[in-house]
Amino acid sequence: MRRLWLLFTQAVTVCLGILFIVATLRPDWLHSSPPDASTAPAASSSVASPDVRQGEVSYAKAVALAAPAVVNVYTSKHINVPIVPLPNDPELNRLFRDIPGFSRRKQSTNLGSGVIVRGDGYILTNYHVIEAADAIEVALSDGRQTRAKLVGADPESDLAVLKIDLPNLAVMTFNGEHQVRIGDVVLAIGNPFGVGQTTTMGIVSALGRNRLGINIYENFIQTDAAINPGNSGGALIDTTGRLVGINTAIYSETGGSLGIGFAIPAQAAHTIMDQIIQTGTVTRGWLGIEPQDITPELARAFGLKREDGVIIASVFKNGPAWRAGIRVGDIVLQLNDQQVEDAIGFLNQIAPLPPGKEVSLQIMRDGKKQDIAVKIGSRPRIRKP
Known part of the structure; x- marks a missing residue:
């Protein structure tokens, strides 16, 4: 028995010595090589996941799945502006705008984003994107453009539902029962400053943000994914391409992104959308x-x-x-x-x-x-x- 114990201890000592030499001289022998792309199992077409190749992470699949469902929203409305410049007094400007002969009609345009969430053409966006608009135009990522009809809006949560009549629409999937967590990687897709569809990346910085003075009912997801003017109404997605929020507002003193953006949670937006489609309004x-x-x-x-x-x-x-x-x-x-x-x-x-x-x-x-x-x-x- 003593001889067997000595043989065992000597074998362990020799193995540890060999392991030490290999770890010092050839540490790459201890790491498995990444699986070959040709032999790796194919990813599900319905759920995208980050690509990991040679140590690099890509969210191209998630963006490819979600981006076609994000649209650009262009609105126009006519407003009365004073003919003669007036002091920076809102009340005085409003008074002269309503007096005939002291104002003229001017067309004002606004831009934002929206998300196609149903195959029959329903689009979620922010209320402030389409507020008081005389006409609403929607441009799809495939180049098609069309007029949109306002189905209904909920100013208290800053959400609105639009409807377009086009075939073969890409639709974004809601995140369903998957809970968003602080630290999750998220991607913001929209049309910032009108430059065209743009994707930015960040993490979920906080949940349940309120007391911001943006809406009456506030329960925002906070993210540091870059959100700028024009992103409003766009999609905040997870790394599988599912919708987790509707981008709504930024905290900024300059008008640009400072890494503090806010999105309405997808579950809340879904509930409000269903009520608007069914009844034209939201009951609380x-x-x-x-x-x-x-x-x-x-x-x-x-x-x-x-x-x-x-x-x-x-x-x-x-x-x-x-x-x-x-x-x-x-x-x-x-x-x-x-x-x-x-x-x-x-x-x-x-x-x-x-x-x-x-x-x-x-x-x-x-x-x-x-x-x-x-x-x-x-x-x-x-x-x-």
Whole structure:
């Protein structure tokens, strides 16, 4: 037994010595060569993936799959401009634009991007791209151009749905149940500055961005993929070519990309699009209240141990909350046993609820907690597209 042990230890020592010599003199012998392209299994035609060749990564397959579904959107509208230059006063300019003889009609053009998401010609874009447009033109990546019809829009989320009538359209696939994660590689496709279709790359920098003052309902994907004017309404895709967001806005003091762009998540855009196609509008739950965040000062004044919840700053007369007995100064702590964190989160909790559904609000009034049943109403439209 002792002899066998000695033989084993000597063999291990010799092998380690050989391994050390090879690793020092010929380290390339220890690395397997990349598989030959002719023997590698073919990728699925429906799902693209990054190409890895000789240590280089390419997203050409994802772009080739998604780019044909991204279109350029051109809009035109006529506006009244003063004949004589006026001081930089918006109110004075607006007054003189409406006075006959002091203004003239001028055609204004705008450009943006859109994404074909259905084979029957439905296109998702941003509301601000087509806002107040007299005519909308769409140019496809294959060179075809056509007029587009506005199906409907949702200014509160800055989304709009267009319709074109052309055959053989390339369609982009939504990312479905695949969750976007911080750190995922994403590609932005659009028409920045009107130079033509352009693809940029970055990562998902953050999720759930709100309080930006862009829309009423905000739940943005933040990315550092370069997004510039003209990219609005374009596609944010993952490395398999699926749609993860609609590019909407940038944070910039110069008008150019500073590495902070925002996109509407694809799932939210899909839900809004379906409602617009079916009914021509978007229905959101509404209580008829204006919530306000609870500051540390308010928490101390009301004797709250935490700063969660919202305080009711105003109540719309004869609205759902008014009829249920909610009053200014009430503090909302929970909605259907779900904690209310802040005003933005509270509005986002209410919005998906169907009108007519009864919910329970836990409020604090005069230092005492109580539950109040409220029937959800339908949020009135603030402005029309």
